[in-house]
Amino acid sequence: MDDDESQPAERAPLLREELLHVENNPKRTPLPFGQLSIPLFLRFCESASWSSIFPFINNLLLSLTGGDETKVAYYASIMDVSGNTLALLAGMWWGRISDYVGRKPVILLGTAAMVISLLLVGVSKTFWILVLSNAGIIKSAIGEMADDTNRADAFALLHVPWAIGTPLIGGSLANPHTRFPDLFSGKLWQDFPYLLPCATVAFASSLGFLILLICFRETLPRNTTLEPTSNPPPAVRTLLTRRVLLSASSYVLISFSHGAYLAIQPLFLAMPIPIGGLSLQPTQIGYILGFYGFYNSLVQTFLPGRLVRQFGLRTVLGATIFVFIPIFLLFPLMNVYAKDWYFYQHRDGHTYSRFIMHALLAIQLCLLSIGEMGYGCTYMYINSSAPSRRSLGSVNGLAQAAGSIARLVGPGLANAVLGLSIERGWMGGYAVYFLLCLLTVGSVGLVGLLPRGVWEAENN
Structure with a gap:
């Protein structure tokens, strides 16, 4: 056993205080990009499996509701609730299992499940098949590849493949029998117009599975995976410390606001x-x-x-959550200008309201990119709160389960209230956006309970 494994310091958090000014930082260790690129590619596949359906999800749900536009938000709410309920039930235990058997086997199993899920979406003919298809170990592996000097950059990179997300695949490859009739004129593509984008992402995920299987080196130390009973991970109840709970809460805050936004966005863009x-x-x-x-x-x-190095971790996290307030307020403002163009200006050939609508959409997306920086901040808090390397998967699984609760409540609440707002005319159909703004204000206040930087080492 390594000296590091036998010392009491193993029970201290893995990270140290992130220094606030660049001139005080130690020289940063180069990131292991060869190995790091493999989980990042799988992160890309995970993102693509989710975001590639954005461009056509409204049309898909509309076809399953018999053309009733008022029911689309309700159906989307059921999808979000079902998927995040499964994630909530499984997330903690996947992380726990990875502390015993290693990160690699669990990521492999998750990738295989993702491929099956994608193909189910592509052949969905009824709503419940779609629900069944909507079924944190990568973060643990990356946390073990990095050290204190480069962890901010490593966790920032973790969100890059998620940011790319490839919704372009869904928008470009959906309905191939009408877009590319010379290549996809068969009955299969007419019966399943969304199979091609789903199959494309499934193929990329299968490729990632093979690369991971052949090339990826296990990041959990070998002695801990070969002798799980001699040095088992700590019990789950011992992980429920103040720092772990606060760190998981930071993930909950960003997941709630971001999840609610992502649930509404594709519906808003496509709704009449x-x-x-x-x-x-x-x-x-x-x-x-x-x-x-x-x-x-x-x-x-x-x-x-x-x-993070310039302003501190807590300041950046607070700012990333705060920007969701103007993000939500821009939804009704965009629709106001869209209605002005739709009902009045386009008849007279005027387009300035339409131009303003698109400009506001661009501003909203720029603000969203700031909001999404919050994920890297929460990953640093979560990994620095872990008592030991052996508990890193369990702590990430605990945070993932907590985040699933937020993604369960946020998107479900957002879509349900959106449906009610439209159906009953609450605040002109905009009630959901003002409700989300109020909830986000409360989230910003909770960030003040976190330390200014990552958790400091405990003296044991």
């Missing part, structure tokens, strides 16, 4: 203007989100690490 949306087509949505993904990947690559 008269009932509160922008009436965009799947191809348009795919291009918009694809461009945003490219822009966001650059932001997540170059900014978060620098901002």
Whole structure:
């Protein structure tokens, strides 16, 4: 057993205080990009499996509701609740299992399940098949590859493949029998118009499975995976310390606001203007989100690490949560200008309200890229709160389960209230956005309970 494993310091948090000023930082260790690129590619596949359906999810749900536009938000709410309920039930135990058998086997199993889930979405003909298909170990592996001097950059990179997300795939490859009739004219593509984008992402995920199987080196120390009974991970109840709970809470805060936004966004972009949306087509949505993904990947690559070192972890996290207030307020403002163009200006050939609508959408997406920096901040808090290397998977699993609760409540609440707002005309159909703003204000206040930087080592 290594000396590190036998010392009491193993029970101390893995990270040290992130220094606030660049001139005081030690020389940063280069990141192991060869090994790091493998979980990052799988993170990309995970993101693509989720965001590629954004451009066509409204149309898919509309076809399953018999064309009833008022029911789409309710159906989307059921999808979000079902998927995050499964994540809540499984997340903690996946992390726990990875502390025993290693990170690699659990990531392999999760990738295989993702491929099956994608194919189920592609062949969905009834709503309940779609629900069944909506079924944190990568963060643990990355936490073990990095050290104190480069962890801000490593966790910033973790969000880059998620930021890319490839919604362009869904927008470009949906309905191939009408877009590419020479290549996809068969009955299969007519019966399952969303199979091609889902199968494309499933193929990329299968490729990631093979690369992980062949090339990825296990990050959990070998002696801990070979002798799980001699040095078992600490019991779950011992992990429920103040620092772990506060760190998991930070993940809950960002997951709630971001999850609520992502639940509403694809519906808002596609909904007809008269009932509160922008009436965009799947191809348009795919291009918009694809461009945003490219822009966001650059932001997540170059900014978060620098901002954390300059201003401190807590300040950056608080700012990333705060920006969701204007993000939510921009939804009704965009629709107001869209309605002005739809009902009045386009008849006279005027387009300035439509231009303002698109400008506001661009501003919203720029603010969203700032909000998404919060994930890297929460990953640093979570990993620094772990009592030991052996508990890193369990702590990440605990945080993932807590985040699943937020993603269970946030999107479910957002879509349900959106449906009620439209159906009953609450605040002109905009009640959901003002409710989310109020909840976000409370989240910003809770950030003050976190330390200014990552958790300091405990003296044992």
